[in-house]
Amino acid sequence: MLGITLNRQSAAPLKRQLYAQLKDAVTSGMLKSGEAMLSTRELSRDLGVSRNTVGEAYDMLIAEGYLLSRQGAPTRVAEGLRLEDRASGAPVKARPVQAVKFSFRTGRPDLRQFPRKLWLQAMRRSSENLAAEYYGYTGPQGLDALREEIAGWLFRTRGLNAAAEDIFITAGATHALNLACVVLGLSGRSILMEDPCHSGMLQTFRDRSCRIVPVPVDGHGMQTERLDGAPDIAAVYVTPSHQFPLGGILSAPRRAALIRFARENDAYIIEDDYDSEFRYGGAPVSPLVAADPLRVIYVGTFSKVLFPALRIGYAVVPRPLQKRWRVLRTHDDVQNPIFEQAALAEFMRARQLDSHIRKMRKLYGARRAVLLEALRASFGGAAALGDAAGLHLAVHFPGMIIDESFAKRCRAAGIDVTPVEAHCIDKGRHGSELLLGYGHLEPDEIRAAVLALREFMDLDK
Amino acid sequence: MLGITLNRQSAAPLKRQLYAQLKDAVTSGMLKSGEAMLSTRELSRDLGVSRNTVGEAYDMLIAEGYLLSRQGAPTRVAEGLRLEDRASGAPVKARPVQAVKFSFRTGRPDLRQFPRKLWLQAMRRSSENLAAEYYGYTGPQGLDALREEIAGWLFRTRGLNAAAEDIFITAGATHALNLACVVLGLSGRSILMEDPCHSGMLQTFRDRSCRIVPVPVDGHGMQTERLDGAPDIAAVYVTPSHQFPLGGILSAPRRAALIRFARENDAYIIEDDYDSEFRYGGAPVSPLVAADPLRVIYVGTFSKVLFPALRIGYAVVPRPLQKRWRVLRTHDDVQNPIFEQAALAEFMRARQLDSHIRKMRKLYGARRAVLLEALRASFGGAAALGDAAGLHLAVHFPGMIIDESFAKRCRAAGIDVTPVEAHCIDKGRHGSELLLGYGHLEPDEIRAAVLALREFMDLDK
Numbered sequence: 001m002l003g004i005t006l007n008r009q010s011a012a013p014l015k016r017q018l019y020a021q022l023k024d025a026v027t028s029g030m031l032k033s034g035e036a037m038l039s040t041r042e043l044s045r046d047l048g049v050s051r052n053t054v055g056e057a058y059d060m061l062i063a064e065g066y067l068l069s070r071q072g073a074p075t076r077v078a079e080g081l082r083l084e085d086r087a088s089g090a091p092v093k094a095r096p097v098q099a100v101k102f103s104f105r106t107g108r109p110d111l112r113q114f115p116r117k118l119w120l121q122a123m124r125r126s127s128e129n130l131a132a133e134y135y136g137y138t139g140p141q142g143l144d145a146l147r148e149e150i151a152g153w154l155f156r157t158r159g160l161n162a163a164a165e166d167i168f169i170t171a172g173a174t175h176a177l178n179l180a181c182v183v184l185g186l187s188g189r190s191i192l193m194e195d196p197c198h199s200g201m202l203q204t205f206r207d208r209s210c211r212i213v214p215v216p217v218d219g220h221g222m223q224t225e226r227l228d229g230a231p232d233i234a235a236v237y238v239t240p241s242h243q244f245p246l247g248g249i250l251s252a253p254r255r256a257a258l259i260r261f262a263r264e265n266d267a268y269i270i271e272d273d274y275d276s277e278f279r280y281g282g283a284p285v286s287p288l289v290a291a292d293p294l295r296v297i298y299v300g301t302f303s304k305v306l307f308p309a310l311r312i313g314y315a316v317v318p319r320p321l322q323k324r325w326r327v328l329r330t331h332d333d334v335q336n337p338i339f340e341q342a343a344l345a346e347f348m349r350a351r352q353l354d355s356h357i358r359k360m361r362k363l364y365g366a367r368r369a370v371l372l373e374a375l376r377a378s379f380g381g382a383a384a385l386g387d388a389a390g391l392h393l394a395v396h397f398p399g400m401i402i403d404e405s406f407a408k409r410c411r412a413a414g415i416d417v418t419p420v421e422a423h424c425i426d427k428g429r430h431g432s433e434l435l436l437g438y439g440h441l442e443p444d445e446i447r448a449a450v451l452a453l454r455e456f457m458d459l460d461k
Numbered sequence: 462m463l464g465i466t467l468n469r470q471s472a473a474p475l476k477r478q479l480y481a482q483l484k485d486a487v488t489s490g491m492l493k494s495g496e497a498m499l500s501t502r503e504l505s506r507d508l509g510v511s512r513n514t515v516g517e518a519y520d521m522l523i524a525e526g527y528l529l530s531r532q533g534a535p536t537r538v539a540e541g542l543r544l545e546d547r548a549s550g551a552p553v554k555a556r557p558v559q560a561v562k563f564s565f566r567t568g569r570p571d572l573r574q575f576p577r578k579l580w581l582q583a584m585r586r587s588s589e590n591l592a593a594e595y596y597g598y599t600g601p602q603g604l605d606a607l608r609e610e611i612a613g614w615l616f617r618t619r620g621l622n623a624a625a626e627d628i629f630i631t632a633g634a635t636h637a638l639n640l641a642c643v644v645l646g647l648s649g650r651s652i653l654m655e656d657p658c659h660s661g662m663l664q665t666f667r668d669r670s671c672r673i674v675p676v677p678v679d680g681h682g683m684q685t686e687r688l689d690g691a692p693d694i695a696a697v698y699v700t701p702s703h704q705f706p707l708g709g710i711l712s713a714p715r716r717a718a719l720i721r722f723a724r725e726n727d728a729y730i731i732e733d734d735y736d737s738e739f740r741y742g743g744a745p746v747s748p749l750v751a752a753d754p755l756r757v758i759y760v761g762t763f764s765k766v767l768f769p770a771l772r773i774g775y776a777v778v779p780r781p782l783q784k785r786w787r788v789l790r791t792h793d794d795v796q797n798p799i800f801e802q803a804a805l806a807e808f809m810r811a812r813q814l815d816s817h818i819r820k821m822r823k824l825y826g827a828r829r830a831v832l833l834e835a836l837r838a839s840f841g842g843a844a845a846l847g848d849a850a851g852l853h854l855a856v857h858f859p860g861m862i863i864d865e866s867f868a869k870r871c872r873a874a875g876i877d878v879t880p881v882e883a884h885c886i887d888k889g890r891h892g893s894e895l896l897l898g899y900g901h902l903e904p905d906e907i908r909a910a911v912l913a914l915r916e917f918m919d920l921d922k
Contacts, residue, residue, distance in 0.1 A: 005747075025616065028622065030613065030616040031613075032613055036812065111594065111597050112593055116593070120589060123800065124585065130577075132572040133572065134770060135577070135770050136770060137769045138770055148493075152491065155486065155492075159466065161491060171632065172794060174792065175793070175794035178793055178794065187670070207643065207789060209648070307596035307597065309596050309597060309796070309798060310799075311794070311797065311798040330661070331635065331664045331668050332635070332636070332639055333635060333772070334633055335770070336798075337770060337773075337797075337801050338770035343800075
């Protein structure tokens with residue numbers, strides 16, 4: 001209880017000082033309702049005063065109702081005594097969330113379907129066997145067992161032959177991009193990005209002082225024909241297996257062109273494979289990194305296939321960059337915490353990740369079909385863009401103006417949507433396109449949301 | 462099993478292609494010994510081929526001993542078939558650790574004493590009650606319940622009156638410093654640092670392109686008399702409650718001088734309170750932030766009081782900086798994972814953190830006494846520096862040269878020590894001082910390590 005400072009030179013007796021300070025602590029809320037007080041023995045030892053002094057101060061507070069004492073139980077703080085005073089100004093709170101009736105937000109897996117019981121079992125199994133040394137620093141590259149599992153899984157699901165030694169665990173994809181920025185020394189240099197691209201990732205590169213060079217996107221991903229020699233190009237950021245947000249797959253000739261371009265400019269490619277697990281048909285897409293492992297940093301995350309609060313992603317890092325990656329990670333945030341890593345390794349070992357993905361792929365695929373059908377019924381002329389994959393759909397509404405102002409009005413009507421324009425670097429080229437996230441919605445919710453959108457658009461004209 | 466790509470135009474029958482590719486996967490180790498194969502039904506569906514095709518390929522592999530089949534169990538990969546080929550060069554491995562017989566490393570809590578059972582119970586209790594929504598994005602500031610607990614704890618242990626709204630959870634102290642760098646815009650600007658200071662933290666600021674301005678340290682912390690107007694000073698980094706590594710407490714007049722200096726230069730103070738929990742006597746030290754909450758970012762971590770692999774720290778952030786902190790954290794690594802946060806909140810709520818610290822303070826205090834006694838017995842003239850606190854001791858050995866070369870020879874003899882010089886910015890001023898971490902060592906280990914050090918020094922002359 002170091003919150004208490006007693007002044008032995010003061011005229012006020014120690015028990016009086018102690019009483020006053022404890023009372024302040026209760027009314028200011030620093031001692032909380034129901035909180036157990038230290039015993040008189042403990043507090044007297046901490047403060048270096050007699051046990052009597054503490055006992056008398058407690059007795060006064062009990063008499064006045066600040067503390068509650070019960071036979072055989074610790075003395076506790078009474079309820080409802082906190083006075084509100086925020087003299088230093090109101091805290092800056094996050095904006096209150098508007099009432100959302102229909103949420104088409106993107107990048108949201110259906111958490112209701114996540115097998116929490118199985119996950120908690122994996123967590124229990126893995127944590128109970130964790131020796132004391134795993135509570136210490138376990139290294140910036142991540143848990144060996146987890147990297148082994150990821151290597152096997154990348155092979156099973158993507159045909160990617162990456163060794164566990166080349167895999168670096170991160171705190172998610174965004175974090176991996178940050179580390180890539182530093183390892184590649186991107187600050188102040190140029191990075192080519194798809195336009196549109198994920199606005200959050202764009203901001204990550206901007207926060208790292210990268211110069212952003214947009215390259216337009218069509219139905220087959222980044223238009224590599226339009227790559228040209230911006231000055232000092234250090235890297236290209238792409239989402240080749242499922243372009244975010246438009247959904248195209250980077251075509252084979254463009255893949256070749258991109259790698260040629262990177263070689264000619266001595267630039268690295270950052271390949272973000274953010275949700276390639278969820279493909280509902282068609283040939284599997286082989287990652288770019290397989291074509292040139294020395295020039296591509298391959299980034300993935302478990303936020304979408306498992307759940308966002310897990311905060312585990314990974315990067316396959318070219319060998320010449322690995323030592324620097326380890327050192328920089330150590331000075332960035334040291335390492336991932338241990339328990340999620342161990343639990344995920346166990347979850348993967350037991351093949352529960354595979355069966356969860358299998359189940360969700362079926363479920364999301366069905367939801368996509370429901371959304372397409374509902375759109376057809378309500379909006380005859382609307383056209384879905386991109387490949388059959390992922391957790392959201394990009395839709396073109398001919399003749400409509402879909403911009404930030406549209407989205408604002410739409411949200412005010414309780415429907416949360418994202419215009420493609422929100423993800424554009426150069427504005428004005430995707431002004432009739434809307435993103436509809438469906439992964440987290442049940443079929444009935446999808447149908448109701450599309451009807452609400454139709455109704456809103458009719459009234460909004 | 463997307464690792465398999467079948468070519469329907471090829472002259473080779475599909476079952477043959479499948480057989481060959483699965484065989485490669487086994488010998489390359491991508492399919493691991495003992496791993497369960499998909500069922501023929503599952504794999505045929507994945508590949509879009511008949512179940513027969515898969516069955517025949519499996520049969521060939523079983524016949525040749527690549528796969529093992531047993532009645533009523535999944536077909537598995539046989540043992541010992543992996544061929545080693547690392548055509549892309551040997552992986553860059555972390556350096557092999559030298560055999561350490563006596564480790565005086567600093568910053569290592571005694572993990573053997575950590576109540577793992579109680580922790581796992583807290584983790585179980587907290588995770589079992591976690592609703593589905595907590596598996597989603599829960600916000601860049603951290604779990605409410607945890608911030609409430611930290612607020613109460615800061616008050617109980619340091620007398621610090623910080624509201625939960627002003628507390629920001631981070632992935633440890635290093636991570637908090639990184640965020641502070643960005644929030645304060647330190648890149649390219651000057652930061653004053655204690656000299657010596659923690660070399661890891663120094664590197665963190667260097668990685669963020671800060672200009673480092675050293676300020677010498679004595680037995681009472683940073684020599685504020687020697688602060689002067691380096692150009693463009695944006696921040697001062699200090700460890701006022703227990704200077705790292707020399708152990709002094711920043712004196713009251715220097716605290717006042719430091720805050721005056723910061724105000725005059727419109728600079729922020731970053732206060733790192735890295736192990737103030739472990740004080741073995743003397744008056745409690747009140748944090749600097751209490752004196753000027755608008756000018757100080759107060760940083761703490763649970764790595765030392767609990768365990769390093771937890772990766773939870775916190776910052777008390779001045780209100781004008783809070784919005785920016787939230788946005789930047791989102792684009793840095795989004796948020797902390799959920800399970801450690803929930804477990805720590807529960808561990809604190811049950812007052813297990815308090816009792817753990819109480820127990821460890823007693824234990825570490827006793828070990829410190831053992832180390833002092835052993836040093837007295839073996840090295841009459843050696844003098845301990847700093848305040849009675851923390852997990853390590855800084856010791857002055859009159860007349861000795863203690864530099865990187867000394868440490869190297871010492872480590873070669875199996876004794877891991879750190880010269881104070883390793884943490885110096887301007888070298889050459891602390892060349893007779895050694896850091897001896899004792900927190901993780903039992904009394905007998907301490908005595909044996911001191912004897913070994915004495916013996917090494919005698920031979921090394």
